Amino acid sequence: MKLPTLCNRKTISYALYDWGNSAFATTIMAGFFPVFFKQFWSAGSDVTLSTARLGFGNAAAGLFLALLAPILGAISDRGIHKKHFLLFFTLIGALFSASLFFVGQGDWQLAVIIYIAGTICFIGSNLFYDSLLVDVAAPEQRNMVSAFAYSAGYLGGGLLFALNVAMTLRPGFFGLDGPAQAIRISFLSVGIWWCVFGLPIQFAGIRSRTSAPLNLRLFSAAFKQLAGTFREIRAYRSILLFLIAYWFYIDGVNTIIKMAVDYGLSLGFHSSALITALLITQFVGFPAALFFGWLAKRIGPIRAIRIAIIVYLGVTISAAFMRTELEFYLMAISIGLVQGGIQALSRATFANMIPEDKSAEFFGFYNMVGKFAAIIGPALIAITGLLAHKAGLAETVATRVGISSIAIMFIAGWFFLGLATGQNPSQEEEHS
Template sequence: MWPFAILLYAIAVIGFSGANTFYDALLVIVAPPNKRHRVSALGFALGYLGGGILFLVNVLMTLKPHAFGLADAAEGVRWSFISVAVWWTLFSIPLFLFVEEPLPKAGRRRVNFQLTFTALATTARSISQYRNAWIFLLAYWLYIDGVDTIVRMSVDFGLSIGLSSDHLITALLLVQFIGFPAALVFGRLGERYGAKRGIWICVWVYVGVTIYAFFMETALQMYILAAVIGLVQGGIQALSRSMFSRLIPSEKNAEFFGFYNVVGKAAAVFGPVMMGTIAHLSGNPRLGILSIALLFFAGMFFFRLVKDSY
């Protein structure tokens, strides 16, 4: 069963990544430049709210299956997968029905998957002609790697220092529900003061998060950490997307956002490897989480060179 499960997971990741590429590219179509920070933030905010609600329901289905008419926790997990599929399908319908997308100037073309890597290299060369966007992507690759590492490794880190799974689930829910209003606030902040300032704030907060996590010992401290992460996680994601949309030509938005998402996915590899390696060699998981601060500092080094287009 494991090979089949791995295959399903791979298909899901490909579908999710591909959908995000086109979804992000639609930002240029549905929002004028002066509204993109707010619209991008609204998208992430609603995503955190919806994801938090569904995650809470799925947790309850697993912990209290009899309340949902289910036999046991295993059946709760199975129905959780079904509920996610239904949820995604229902909330995708308005996008398919009501968002109009203009056809490319060249019209419809057949997709040749054999040329995928060639096209990726061509896109990289094309983006390099836009110095501001290229430097931004380099900075983004570094600091979003730090963000993704904290997201992906937080549960493992919490378990390694002795926190229970119940405490960690509560912390994850805190991130989701605090992320909803916080993302909206950062959308307004980006609209008023520029995305660059908002991202600066978020990155510095994440530096503080890694330092705080190094000293963390109790569940209460974990909740505080989760609340702080919730305050900035949606903000840094939303403002990064909207800022990039204003650094690229609109006629290349789908192509460039495809590369933007490739950069984001590639970034998800280095951070966890670095954190795990340092934790293993030192025998101290706290040093592993502290090392993530290096990614944020490196990201800020390049990010300071990016000119904000407001």
């Protein structure tokens, strides 16, 4: 793709949204919420119990979104409302992010509720954001535009996260009382960052192809369309197999994003080392996501995705035997090399497989699949860890058993991705 294509108004505003909302994924979801949840809101609790609470909280958010996503997608595809829904979830999600500032010590129940609500808004916004890709870029441009947006997300989320980490490590320099106050202000900064960089996409001239008004009839028609899509998607065998593969491997990806810091804390690693490792992931991920966009043009998106799956499988297996903070740093680098690539190429590959006039509806299923995966991974870690601990294993050993349980998701994802490619060989040939 030529550079001017990446520099047009639509593409830049699309990338800016990822720049903005990635702050939730970095500062809150992957970074400070797990740390603060274990050390502040769940202070004094057994580490296995606090991990289970966080795992079940992530699973609850995933379940709600898995049920809601296809309905929202069907509604969106029957009107010009993608950006309206995107704006709604952006504003409400930013509000919930900022409201974590007010949750007091020991009040883990309220923290979980707000976190679940914020996660619902974050993922809900991504449903409509992802579906806009077909309105932003032509089919031959989507791998690169998607990778460009993901790389911007890594950079934008990483910059705010770096500032928040600096506030936490040196609170006195910023006029703060201590690390706890710095983390609470970090939650507030996420809401502001998300709003500031999430709004330009509303004014970039991005237009959907349909124009039905938003009213009660639209909601009724959406439910009928949803039922029809359940029947219709079975006729798209390659899409169905790709969704199954995606369900498996993205389960592992989402679980690692949400639970890696909690895992490190359970092993006794210092929180500052874990946060530094997350920063490494962000800034490694920025050029790596762009590299995967280039790699997809060279070897095809399916082969590039399978390379990422192999790396993730290796990371999962090695994590179960991790002993030192240096190993955690190496894991962070490995994840940064492939995380943006596997997400960007999955989104672009799916966008190229589906009917364009049903993009939000099909992306509703895409996000539903991803969210059901987000239920299983964290819950699997929580359940296997608790069972292993009750069976008499030490807390750290039980935690290792929990993290190792998600390796099967990457193995299954690899298998079904091969079946999806077999059903649609041109998916590889046209990019080779």
